[in-house]
Amino acid sequence: MMTAARRKAVRDHDSTKEMTALIEQSCLVAKDAAFNLRDFLENSSSMASIAVKDCEKELDRMERTIDERITSAITQVTEPEARELLACLKFIIDLERIGDLTWSIAMRLQHLSSRLQKDDRRDLIAMADVLEKMLENVYQGFVKRNLDSANWVMKTDSQIDHVCHAVFRRHLESKDRRRDYSTNLLLMAQAFERAGDHAKNLGEELFHLVEGRSLRHEPKRPKISRSSG
Secondary structure, three states: OOOHHHHHHHHHHHHHHHHHHHHHHHHHHHHHHHHHHHHHHHHOOHHHHHHHHHHHHHHHHHHHHHHHHHHHHHOOOOHHHHHHHHHHHHHHHHHHHHHHHHHHHHHHHHOOOOOOOHHHHHHHHHHHHHHHHHHHHHHHHHHHOOHHHHHHHHHHHHHHHHHHHHHHHHHHHOOOOOHHHHHHHHHHHHHHHHHHHHHHHHHHHHHHHHHOOOOOOOOOOOOOOOOOO
């Protein structure tokens, strides 16, 4: 017969597993948002735009679910399980924000008065593609506790930054740019850059979950001065 303490331990473990499963699902939903945003950019598909919105709503729902359950759950578990739950809370915050950002880009595309120029479409698609791959690696890393995936995500964020900066240079230096069009393009590029930053945060949090230490507060190595003579 199972003791009361054993039953409590099983319930606590099940609660942690439930939260972890929700994060795994949330990673896939965020990845789907990036995939459908890329489809919307490539094909102007209204179904793809609706799918991005659905992903944003689903991530909002998952964030509310985790937020409602985490407080009571985290006070009744072991230290390793508490660390897992805290990681889940940090994950859903970044994932929900990625959902908001992808939907904000889709909305701007819907209301853009003119068609995307070839260079702009190419660059936005490139950023959506990198974001989707980053989120796939976040998912794989979380499921398998794989630090190779985490490191790849943290290094790859710079690719989105590079494309975003190229878009800014092109539009800010152009003499014949249309103000409303350029403003929307720059805001979309900036949203992609911020989504990439959130994906990078997920890579860092994955590292923290596996290793038990944060990369954000790693001390910088002192520079070695060369003595003359």
